[in-house]
Amino acid sequence: MNDFLPNISLMLDSVLDSLLWFYPELVLGILFILVIITDLFFSKRFQNAVFLLTSFGLGVVGYFILLQLNAPSETTVFSGMIRPDKLSTYFKVILCVVSLLFLLFIRDNKELKSHDKGTGDLHAILIAVLFGMNLMVMSSNLLMIYLSIEMVSVGSYIMVGYISGTAKQTEAAMKYALFGAVCSAMMLYGMSLVYAFTGTLNFIDPAFLSGLSSVSTLSSGIALGMIMVGIGFKLSFVPMHFWTPDVYEGAPTPVTAFLATGPKIAGFALLIRLLDSLGGTKAALDFNEILGGIALITMIAGNFSAIWQNNVKRMLAYSSIGHTGFILLSVLAFSQAGQKALIFYLSIYALMNMAAFMLADYIEEKSGAKNLDEYKGLGQKLPLTFFLFVIVLVSLTGLPPTAGFIGKLLVFSAALEMYNSTGSLLVMVLIIAGALVTLVSLFYYINVPLNAYLRQSNHEVEITEIKTFKIYLSLFLTIIILVLGIFPQLLTSFIVI
Template identity: 50%
Template sequence: MNDLLPFLPEQLNQVFDGIKYFMPEIYLSALFLLILVTDLLFGKTSGWLCKTVACVGLLLVVFKDLDQFKLIQTDPHLFFSHMLLLHKTSWLFKLMIDVLGIPLLLYFGWDDDLKSHKKGLSDLYSISIAAVFGMHLMVMSVNLLSIYLSVEMLSIASYLMVAYRAGNGLSSEAGLKYVLFGAASSAIMLYGISLLYGFGGTLDLIGGNLIPGLMHVNPLAVTLALTLVLAGIGFKLSFVPMHFWVPDIYQGAPSPVAAFLSTVTKIAAFGLLINFLIPFISTTSTPWTAFDFQLFLSIVGIITMIAGNFAATLQNNIKRMLAYSSIGHTGFALMAIVTFTTQGISALTFYLLAYALANIGAWMLASYFSNTAQAENIDDYKGLGFKYPLAGVCFVIILISLTGLPITAGFYGKFVVFSSVYAVYQSGHNIWLLLLMITGAVTTVVSLFYYIKVPLNLFLRKTDRTPGFAPSNSFLLTSIAIITLLIVLLGVFPDILIK
């Protein structure tokens, strides 16, 4: 113990110096405790109060994110003993997660199945804030230990969210499956991390001797270790073959939880993937050749786009269709990653924002039609476009954006991704980049076949079914309309966000 005393002042100074880069996370920690105390003080009647505290608190976190902008104007900042890294991409991803988290928190109280649960929603808001905290850590982690801890923090919160409706058989089944699959993927990733630590002698991805250490190890062993870690990250991204859990979990989970998992969680996972790749793709004196990340991610992206989009064409349940659609979008987003350029990362950022907005809107509409007309399957949507014209029109626009057609944010998002990949292809004529672009174009056409089934049933098909229509939720419909407007606005004026 006495041997460590001389190092304590230096360690404490590093902690204090890093606090200014960690202020949004400190606010999230305080917000989590505040929601817990509010729930304890006011009991089951505290749902609306916990929602208010969570949304206002997350809005304050957004302002703290904006305050950090001046900290990223120079060089990226490593802090907390090289555990975390704050740079422009991680800052943007944190900002997107927090901004998108506010409508998602509001959405929890607008889903009838979730709202009617006897436990209330107070616990769900605290769990969601804990998940956001874990996502913040994910997009900043550059140490193998902090990567694992942040993933586990998000995973535990996600398990609780999926199984929140404990009395519902489908939700309980989804929660159990998610825990089992998640535990297996965590074990796989942890084994890969232990191998990397054994080979490299350090946990630091940046600033350590990991890469030089790995270069002296058998390439097959290094390939195995990296593949295991990427499999763990791929579980959160839901790329093939780590996608098998998505349809059942998304169908069994409450719609707001599925929206949460398919948007902000995916943004955090992409941020983590970028951080993990940085030391391997950065220019060094000795080029990294033991594992071809571009080849690996290109093959995974191609297979993921094909599997997700073609499987979605076979679905009739709206939640399963959106689940497979989410897998397909993951494959498309990987196109931007494999460019390994700043243009590609910029394109990925815009694409993820456009996708997240449209996906949240689609899940909100799934809840809206489930609440009002008990419509769970696409066939149940027949004729509902005339009964609910505003919701029907919004659904059409949102699905147009998810497909990637003008004049929506989704179109511009796919355009900038294709542009970034083509720019790299021109310089090197890599056959895998060409195959990625071809697959992306073909699967975009394929997506039309399953997305178009929704407007086809809404407006062009009639039904003899006479459901007992429930009153529509004006707050939910207003949020859907605002999201639809933002999608069109970003499609017409993308320069608002891309300079």
């Protein structure tokens, strides 16, 4: 113990210096406490207090993140725990926007608003989860990975089971919690093995790579594979995708929209971090090839399963699995151009999914239609809604003139560039598969306009399209998607790496 005493002042100084890079998270921490206090004492008198405080707080967080974007840190801070570099700051911008959209979404969701528990606690959980996701994209230490993934996971379990108003919701929450806990326990065991092999938890440390290379491929493969299980749960790639459709269907729609975007994007950032430290040398086994295989299977499985779905949220869940496979392709093609393509695609992906779930939620609230065959004849009754829905689905498919097309184009060209430089057969197969599943995805997306416009319903119901806040919000998102489809440089010029 006495050996450490002279170092204490040095350590304290380094912590204080590191705080400079931690402003967004500090604000989130303070905000978390403030929101709980406000919800306890003031929410009865001022109904909007919690919402206003949270959105104002997230605005401040966004401001600090933008400040960080101008002056990112080149080194790790907090003695190698986190690395707030430029790439992670871009991810933090996306995550902050996703959280803001989620906040607006729950404000206009009948199911959550009308519940007597209120949405105050949900705001606090959102802030905690955003804190976890920010740590996730910055982490450079195995302990930080575990800590942040658990922070996000535990928060998301509560989000899914927040109302528990129906049997399905509790079932979704239970499946999510049990599956997630098993995956994170496996990840922790994998980390303990990696720690045993390398003697360090800091995965950008050179000792980490050399330690992994010194053991047999089988041992390091098992250990790293177990860590991948934990990340794979967040990304929901095959074979860790079983929970996705069930949880997406059962959870309240705003929560589904959040799960499909926020934690997934943070998981991709984490994957890039880890691959970055493993790459370069043939450390253990060729992870790129395994991930390429996973990407291929995920693309095919996600898109083909989506064809048979009748429930809209289930269909969107499988389509998001398909998108995961596609994004994995851009993670593999992670060069200078690949980074740009990935960030562009992920931001568009977040906007598209948010808009799609908002519209599905609106249709469900207005007409009670949860399944595709119940959409029959709704196109005339809810004209604006379905018009927007079709544009969003076109963008999810990746057809012009939407931003989804530009995103796919950027990913494909980054992958082609990688093929030209490496000549890897796997990349070529992935590119071809990516193009083919885009065609397949048309088959299930087209079911929405097909039912809504061309088929007639047997029983007539009176529905009037009352434009709520949610419709204006999705109109706004759709306009962004269209504008970015025509002028992508509005966003790409912003991404300078």
